[in-house]
Amino acid sequence: MPENNVGTVIIGGGIGGVALAYYLAELGEADILVVEARELASGCTGGSMGGVRQQFSTSNEVELALRGRTFWRSFQETFDYPCTYHQEGYLMLTGRQEILDKLTAAAEVQKAGGAPNVEIVPADELRRIAPWLSPEGLLGGCWTPEDGRVNPTDGVYGLAAAARKLGVKFLQHTRVAKIEKAKGGWTLHTPEPITARRVIVAGGLGSPDLMRPFGLDLPITPMMVHYAFTTPVIQDEPLPMTIDLDTGFCVEREQDAAVVTILESSSDDSYGVDDMLAEFAEAAAVRAPVFTEVGIRSTISAAADATGGDGHPFIGEVEPGLWTMTGFDGHGTMQGPAIAKFTANLIAGIPDPVLDPVLFDPHRPLGETQEWLRAARK
Numbered sequence: 001m002p003e004n005n006v007g008t009v010i011i012g013g014g015i016g017g018v019a020l021a022y023y024l025a026e027l028g029e030a031d032i033l034v035v036e037a038r039e040l041a042s043g044c045t046g047g048s049m050g051g052v053r054q055q056f057s058t059s060n061e062v063e064l065a066l067r068g069r070t071f072w073r074s075f076q077e078t079f080d081y082p083c084t085y086h087q088e089g090y091l092m093l094t095g096r097q098e099i100l101d102k103l104t105a106a107a108e109v110q111k112a113g114g115a116p117n118v119e120i121v122p123a124d125e126l127r128r129i130a131p132w133l134s135p136e137g138l139l140g141g142c143w144t145p146e147d148g149r150v151n152p153t154d155g156v157y158g159l160a161a162a163a164r165k166l167g168v169k170f171l172q173h174t175r176v177a178k179i180e181k182a183k184g185g186w187t188l189h190t191p192e193p194i195t196a197r198r199v200i201v202a203g204g205l206g207s208p209d210l211m212r213p214f215g216l217d218l219p220i221t222p223m224m225v226h227y228a229f230t231t232p233v234i235q236d237e238p239l240p241m242t243i244d245l246d247t248g249f250c251v252e253r254e255q256d257a258a259v260v261t262i263l264e265s266s267s268d269d270s271y272g273v274d275d276m277l278a279e280f281a282e283a284a285a286v287r288a289p290v291f292t293e294v295g296i297r298s299t300i301s302a303a304a305d306a307t308g309g310d311g312h313p314f315i316g317e318v319e320p321g322l323w324t325m326t327g328f329d330g331h332g333t334m335q336g337p338a339i340a341k342f343t344a345n346l347i348a349g350i351p352d353p354v355l356d357p358v359l360f361d362p363h364r365p366l367g368e369t370q371e372w373l374r375a376a377r378k
């Protein structure tokens, strides 16, 4: 049982909070406690499809994406913990000229950001990358072969193991009901109250409730994503993460089978996994008929952390000793560890060579996102 008077408490045991604990400890910070309402990786992180891509359209997102990809590619070596980086690539498709033009412009941003391995592929060459694909109605796509996917839960456990070695403690099954100012720090309302000199809120969808009393109205809301695991399919051909931006059709490899979904499906509360599967079947009949023949082994419905305004996370000190690092807009698996490292450095006063903390100021005006490749279906 950890002591009830600690140096730094991080609220939230997802990819963000656990990576932050690790990076702070790595910088020499002692006396860190991660407090998690349920279990590590039980929030958005546990539901994630684990996609890791360079395909963004603004330089800041590309920067975070590349840092994130480097993190996951080197994870096993760095942490000596099993968490395979499945480098199967990302293929974004469209039949609309304006979207192809935007993909082409985004590819230039990626190259300028240091990711030259990106190719705009005309429709008649797409089968070179995905032989099972029907290019009917497509103009082309954008192919990034170094992208891939991971199991983020393995990542959280690997990071937690590394953090524990550096002295970080974890308190699970403990919900923080409220954060209150106390003499010399903060009191966390938990069954046995905890006091801390510094508190960092990394609670994903739970962050807005914790930060509202401090005048922050964080626009982080649940976005339901439904996906399904199929029976074995396409075993002898490449199966990259393939997204048809016109319909939301999305497939990725899962061992000898696939994960299938419709991205950015309806936000209507009544829309469920059966609706997604019906929409997927319709899209697959055109794009990849082989998927109309698969069976469904299991399904998952989970809420991602849609982030409003400019879509950037909220990182910074809201009151002396009270920080937030939250709101990853549905791409926290790939970007979360990089954002956590940025935050640890910010707390330690180490300037970032590229990213200006003003971008992430929790009190900034909300604005609108410049990143059109947020998720899919444009």
Ligand SMILES: Cc1cc2nc3c(=O)[nH]c(=O)nc-3n(C[C@H](O)[C@H](O)[C@H](O)COP(=O)(O)OP(=O)(O)OC[C@H]3O[C@@H](n4cnc5c(N)ncnc54)[C@H](O)[C@@H]3O)c2cc1C
Binding pocket: 011, 012, 013, 014, 015, 016, 017, 035, 036, 037, 038, 039, 040, 041, 042, 043, 044, 045, 046, 047, 048, 049, 050, 051, 052, 174, 175, 176, 177, 202, 203, 204, 205, 206, 207, 210, 225, 226, 301, 302, 303, 304, 305, 326, 327, 328, 329, 330, 331, 332, 333, 334, 335, 336
């Ligand atoms: C279906 C789905 C697919 C996704 N696919 C991808 C993908 O392909 N690629 C990608 O990069 N990202 C993806 N994401 C998004 C990604 O999973 C999230 O952006 C990321 O996991 C957020 O991490 P986090 O640590 O901020 O939040 P979380 O993982 O939600 O962690 C926050 C933790 O805080 C805890 N908590 C909250 N409130 C409190 C409280 N009051 N007291 C104590 N603990 C509290 C919660 O229990 C939770 O465990 C997907 C998400 C979903 C749901």
